[in-house]
Amino acid sequence: MTTDYWLSKLFWDLQQPAAQAEYRADRVAVLERYQLKQDVRAAVMADDVAALSRLSNPYLLRFYFFAVGMKDDEFIAKLRAIANTSQAEKHG
Amino acid sequence: MTTDYWLSKLFWDLQQPAAQAEYRADRVAVLERYQLKQDVRAAVMADDVAALSRLSNPYLLRFYFFAVGMKDDEFIAKLRAIANTSQAEKHG
Amino acid sequence: MARIVAAYAASHAPLVARDWLILPEPAKTRLTAAYRALGRLMSAARPDVIVEIAPDHWSNFFINNLPNVCIGVGETHDGPPEPFLKDFPHNPMLGAPELAMHILTTALNNDFEPSVSHHMKLDHGFCIPLMRMELAELPRIVPIVINSLEEPMPSLNRCLAWGKLIRKAVESYPEDIQVAVLTSGGLSHSIGEPTMGVIDEDFDRSCIKAFERGTEAPLLSFLQSNLAKAGNGAQEVRNWLVAHGAAQSSGFTLVDYFPVPEVYVGCGFAEWKIAQS
Amino acid sequence: MARIVAAYAASHAPLVARDWLILPEPAKTRLTAAYRALGRLMSAARPDVIVEIAPDHWSNFFINNLPNVCIGVGETHDGPPEPFLKDFPHNPMLGAPELAMHILTTALNNDFEPSVSHHMKLDHGFCIPLMRMELAELPRIVPIVINSLEEPMPSLNRCLAWGKLIRKAVESYPEDIQVAVLTSGGLSHSIGEPTMGVIDEDFDRSCIKAFERGTEAPLLSFLQSNLAKAGNGAQEVRNWLVAHGAAQSSGFTLVDYFPVPEVYVGCGFAEWKIAQS
Ligand SMILES: [Fe+3]
Ligand SMILES: [Fe+3]
Numbered sequence: 163m164t165t166d167y168w169l170s171k172l173f174w175d176l177q178q179p180a181a182q183a184e185y186r187a188d189r190v191a192v193l194e195r196y197q198l199k200q201d202v203r204a205a206v207m208a209d210d211v212a213a214l215s216r217l218s219n220p221y222l223l224r225f226y227f228f229a230v231g232m233k234d235d236e237f238i239a240k241l242r243a244i245a246n247t248s249q250a251e252k253h254g
Numbered sequence: 255m256t257t258d259y260w261l262s263k264l265f266w267d268l269q270q271p272a273a274q275a276e277y278r279a280d281r282v283a284v285l286e287r288y289q290l291k292q293d294v295r296a297a298v299m300a301d302d303v304a305a306l307s308r309l310s311n312p313y314l315l316r317f318y319f320f321a322v323g324m325k326d327d328e329f330i331a332k333l334r335a336i337a338n339t340s341q342a343e344k345h346g
Numbered sequence: 347m348a349r350i351v352a353a354y355a356a357s358h359a360p361l362v363a364r365d366w367l368i369l370p371e372p373a374k375t376r377l378t379a380a381y382r383a384l385g386r387l388m389s390a391a392r393p394d395v396i397v398e399i400a401p402d403h404w405s406n407f408f409i410n411n412l413p414n415v416c417i418g419v420g421e422t423h424d425g426p427p428e429p430f431l432k433d434f435p436h437n438p439m440l441g442a443p444e445l446a447m448h449i450l451t452t453a454l455n456n457d458f459e460p461s462v463s464h465h466m467k468l469d470h471g472f473c474i475p476l477m478r479m480e481l482a483e484l485p486r487i488v489p490i491v492i493n494s495l496e497e498p499m500p501s502l503n504r505c506l507a508w509g510k511l512i513r514k515a516v517e518s519y520p521e522d523i524q525v526a527v528l529t530s531g532g533l534s535h536s537i538g539e540p541t542m543g544v545i546d547e548d549f550d551r552s553c554i555k556a557f558e559r560g561t562e563a564p565l566l567s568f569l570q571s572n573l574a575k576a577g578n579g580a581q582e583v584r585n586w587l588v589a590h591g592a593a594q595s596s597g598f599t600l601v602d603y604f605p606v607p608e609v610y611v612g613c614g615f616a617e618w619k620i621a622q623s
Numbered sequence: 624m625a626r627i628v629a630a631y632a633a634s635h636a637p638l639v640a641r642d643w644l645i646l647p648e649p650a651k652t653r654l655t656a657a658y659r660a661l662g663r664l665m666s667a668a669r670p671d672v673i674v675e676i677a678p679d680h681w682s683n684f685f686i687n688n689l690p691n692v693c694i695g696v697g698e699t700h701d702g703p704p705e706p707f708l709k710d711f712p713h714n715p716m717l718g719a720p721e722l723a724m725h726i727l728t729t730a731l732n733n734d735f736e737p738s739v740s741h742h743m744k745l746d747h748g749f750c751i752p753l754m755r756m757e758l759a760e761l762p763r764i765v766p767i768v769i770n771s772l773e774e775p776m777p778s779l780n781r782c783l784a785w786g787k788l789i790r791k792a793v794e795s796y797p798e799d800i801q802v803a804v805l806t807s808g809g810l811s812h813s814i815g816e817p818t819m820g821v822i823d824e825d826f827d828r829s830c831i832k833a834f835e836r837g838t839e840a841p842l843l844s845f846l847q848s849n850l851a852k853a854g855n856g857a858q859e860v861r862n863w864l865v866a867h868g869a870a871q872s873s874g875f876t877l878v879d880y881f882p883v884p885e886v887y888v889g890c891g892f893a894e895w896k897i898a899q900s
Contacts, residue, residue, distance in 0.1 A: 165409065167697065167741045174408050179429060220538030220578055221495050222404060238542050245540030257686065259420065259464045266685050271706060312815030312855055313772050314681060330819050337817030410743070411688055414736040451775045457784065459691040459777050461738050466687070498728045500736050507734065 166217035168196045169206070173222035176229045186230070211240035212247070258309035260288045261298070265314035268321045278322070303332035304339070348445070348519040352391035353527035353593040353618035354384050355586050356475040358400075359535070359609035363474055364430035373606050378478065380602040380615040385479030387601075387617055393526035395442045395486045397449075397512060398472055399588045400530040401494040405469035413461035414500050415508065417453070418489035419446035424467040434473050442486040445519055449488065452515035458508070460490075471582075475530050485526070494531060494582045502569050505584045506562060509591020516592075529589035531582025533603075533612040541577055545605040549576040550612040553583065557590060557616065560597030565590070579611065593618035625722070625796040629668035630804035630870040630895035631661050632863050633752040635677075636812070638886035640751055641707035650883050655755065657879040657892040662756030664878075664894055670803035672719045672763045674726075674789060674869070675749055676862045677807040678771040682746035690738035691777050692785065694730070695766035696723035701744040711750050719763040722796055726765065729792035735785070737767075748859075752807050762803070771808060771859045779846050782861045783839060786868020793869075806866035808859025810880075810889040818854055822882040826853040827889040830860065834867060834893065837874030842867070856888065870895035 172193070175181050185192045193203060205213035209232070215223055227237045264285070267273050277284045285295060297305035301324070307315055319329045361369075362377060369377075388396075405427050407413060418441060425437030453460050468489055476484065490512070493499050500508070509527075516525050533553055534546040549572055556565040569587075573580055590598075601615040638646075639654060646654075665673075682704050684690060695718060702714030730737050745766055753761065769785070770776050777785070786804075793802050810830055811823040826849055833842040846864075850857055867875075878892035 165741060167409065170409055170741075174404055177404065177427075215538070219404070219409075219496050222538075224538035224542075225404065241538070241540045241542055257464060259686065262464075262686055266681055269681065269704075307815070311681070311686075311773050314815075316815035316819075317681065333815070333817045333819055407688060409739070409741040411684060411690060411693065411738055411740050413688060413690060413738045414731065416688065447775075454691065454775050454781070455778055457734070457778070457781050459736060459781065461688055461690045462686070463688050464686040498724075498731050501732055501734070504731070504734050504736065 164217065165219070166202055168198050169202050169214065170218045170222055172196045172206070173218055173226040177225055182229045211237065212244045215241070215244060256309065257311070258294055260290050261294050261306065262310045262314055264288045264290070264298070265310055265318040269317055274321045303329065304336045307333070307336060348516045348521055348523045348525055350513055350516050350527060350592060350620060351393060351524045352388065352620060353529070353589045354388060355529045355589060355598070355614060355616045356381065356384055357532055357611055357613040357615070358471050358474040358530045359606070359611040360428065360430065360470050361609035362478070363470060365608065369608055373608055376602065376604055377606065377613065380613070381475065381478030382480055383601050384475070384615055384617070385481055388479060388526060388528070389481060391526055392524060393485050394523040395445055395488060396526050396528050397488045397490060397516070398528045398530065399490045399492060399585045400471040401582055401585065402491045403469050403471055403495065405467050406463070406491070409496065412493065412496060413491065414493045415458070415460040416463050416491040417446055417450050417460050418463050418466040418491070419443050419450060420464050420466060423487060423489060426469050426473045427467045428470055431470055431473060434477055436476065436484045439468065439484060440486045442488050444521070445523070446488040448519050449512060449515040452518065453511055456511055456514070458511055471530050475528060490588070492585050492588060494584050499581060499584060502566050502584065502587060505587035506566070506591040509588040509593070512588070512592045513594065527589045527592045529585040531585040532580055533583065533614045534576040535579030535611040536577030537579050537610070539578055543607065543610055544577060545607060545610070545612045546576045547605055547612060549580065550603060550605070550614065554600055554603055554614060554616070557586065558597050558600065560595050562595050589618060594621040596621040625793045625798055625800045625802055627790055627793050627804060627869060627897060628670060628801045629665065629897060630806070630866045631665060632806045632866060632875070632891060632893045633658065633661055634809055634888055634890040634892070635748050635751040635807045636883070636886035636888040637705065637707065637747050639755070640705070640747060642885065646885050650885055653879065653881055654883065654890065657890070658752065658755035659757055660878050661752070661892055661894070662758055665756060665803060665805070666758060668803055669801060670762050671800040672722055672765060673803050673805050674765045674767060674793070675805045675807065676767045676769060676865045677748040678859055678862065679768045680746050680748055680772065682744050683740065683768070686773065689770065689773060690768065691770045692735070692737040693740050693768040694723055694727050694737050695740050695743040696720050696727060697741050697743060700764060700766060703746050703750045704744045705747050708747055708750060711754055713753065713761045716745065716761060717763045719765050721798070722800070723765045725796050726789060726792040729795065730788055733788055733791070735788055748807050752805060767865070769862050769865060771861050776858060776861060779843050779850070779861065779864060782864035783843070783868040786865040786870070789865070789869045790871065804866045804869045806862040808862040809857055810860065810891045811853040812856030812888040813854030814856050814887070816855055820884065820887055821854060822884060822887070822889045823853045824882055824889060826857065827880060827882070827891060831877055831880055831891060831893070834863065835874050835877065837872050839872050866895060871898040873898040
């Protein structure tokens with residue numbers, strides 16, 4: 163894993179309920195304030211659990227998807243899919 | 255020295271030029287945001303170098319008095335006065 | 347002189363508060379009983395101060411300045427920032443700044459270099475055990491944060507050494523007070539990684555056995571071989587190692603262990619045997 | 624394998640930038656010459672990376688989370704936040720994240736527990752030497768902050784041990800790169816305390832002699848007895864001790880020393896002898 167500082171900072175800041183509310187109301191405006199690389203920003207906009215999981219701490223990842231309203235079941239299913247994909251890549 | 259957290263926080267925050275400008279314009283309003291004890295607040299209002307020097311890091315103290323516009327000569331003279339007073343107390 | 351009169355371990359999980367009302371009754375009953383049992387032991391030990399060792403779950407610290415070990419020397423500590431803990435009954439909590447500063451200076455004089463915080467929030471890791479133990483009166487708290495969430499972390503060996511350092515500091519503290527060690531975290535769980543939800547009961551039971559036996563070398567070697575496979579949350583067992591060192595590795599008595607899939611955590615509760623030096 | 628090819632010490636003072644235009648000509652000339660001499664030596668040593676050891680002057684860190692040692696692992700570091708350094712020519716500065724992470728993990732595996740920062744501002748302590756050395760091209764920087772401003776601090780002994788740890792980390796880094804150590808701080812000065820403005824030339828010259836001689840025990844014992852009397856700014860000599868350890872305590876060559884009352888600091892500039900292991 164390579165830590166993406168600004169993505170991690172976004173995740174960290176969104177622990178604040180006020181920041182969460184703003185983010186839910188206008189994600190684009192909030193993202194302006196973070197120096198995200200193009201592909202990282204796209205992964206954020208697409209709620210791409212797999213891509214984002216390679217760029218930040220797993221606890222922060224969990225906080226983030228909880229903050230944006232993803233249910234644990236769905237989040238866990240997407241995490242499992244990462245493992246299955248990389249299994250398939252290894253064995254395929 | 256006993257570190258006063260909120261006084262130190264004030265000193266630290268005032269390193270930001272914007273915060274300095276606000277503080278120079280309306281010290282009372284800024285102080286509202288810090289949980290200063292009564293006597294500490296009074297020492298701040300009175301620019302009491304001796305009293306404040308016992309409550310925070312000396313570098314932060316220096317930044318603070320520089321930020322509020324006290325010239326180094328005056329600041330140093332007030333620091334020397336502390337030493338002289340405590341000398342006098344010891345030997346007197 | 348101060349002395350360590352007791353040491354306890356308790357697991358934590360945000361869902362032990364956030365989902366409390368919807369947890370299955372048996373889990374809730376057993377968790378309640380385990381925390382309360384520790385609470386009764388703690389009350390009987392009559393500590394003046396609790397040195398509490400736990401991770402920070404990104405509440406105080408971020409990667410712009412992430413301590414591997416941080417000692418909270420504040421006069422008070424803020425209660426948990428998590429909205430689901432807004433009813434935490436002890437807010438703010440009293441600190442023990444003199445003892446905390448003594449631990450800090452002892453550390454610095456003995457080749458340790460923790461960070462220091464004069465103002466911390468204690469998150470669910472610190473507060474869930476304190477809340478569920480239902481102590482009539484909360485002793486003063488010296489919080490010590492061990493990085494257990496972000497790689498790389500303090501080595502297992504060093505965590506044990508930290509425990510011994512804490513003991514040395516307490517026993518050289520001039521005031522005649524009683525100190526309890528409380529560690530919060532573990533056992534197996536996974537957060538935000540593909541194994542999220544998996545609890546490794548085999549790991550947990552073997553881990554408990556290794557702590558019970560007490561001897562350092564096999565405990566360290568068991569953890570060296572197995573900790574990484576028990577989920578990223580299992581890294582919190584580092585906090586147990588600190589308590590183990592503080593209790594002089596004399597082994598412990600299990601209060602209870604049971605996996606709680608609803609909160610994702612293998613939950614362990616224990617009381618160390620305290621060697622008097 | 625990487626290796627340490629050079630190590631330098633330089634004093635700093637905010638007024639070496641803030642008051643530059645009004646400093647007396649002789650002081651300015653001599654400061655310029657000393658920094659430039661180090662710059663020429665540094666350029667000749669052709670480092671790929673500078674491991675720079677300096678205090679943080681309350682720019683990044685506050686007492687809510689004050690590291691005693693912090694390693695900057697960022698891909699870049701921001702330039703100095705001080706308004707009087709707004710023209711600092713290298714902003715942002717490139718980091719060396721792989722080497723920095725290697726130093727961090729080596730530290731954690733060898734019973735050290737620094738904080739880590741993925742994003743730091745490098746203040747006048749780091750940047751004044753870099754600026755005044757007038758390097759044509761700035762090598763990548765691994766900043767290491769040693770707490771030298773707020774009591775209690777890492778012990779003198781531990782600072783030396785940190786230097787050795789840095790050397791060990793560099794020498795076990797697989798890439799074949801050249802590393803220079805640069806330390807910034809000291810010698811005698813006082814900031815915000817009654818002796819502010821006092822420069823203790825006797826201390827400074829004896830201190831330099833002890834570093835020149837190199838041998839650790841007398842150097843440590845000299846500092847143990849005298850550092851506290853040379854002003855709170857003299858505590859920055861802890862950073863010199865780190866470089867001394869990294870250079871394997873082989874002594875150094877003084878480039879220049881002179882008190883500069885206008886900037887409140889006894890200014891020392893030196894190049895360590897580098898032992899090849
Ligand atoms: Fe946890
Ligand atoms: Fe300095």
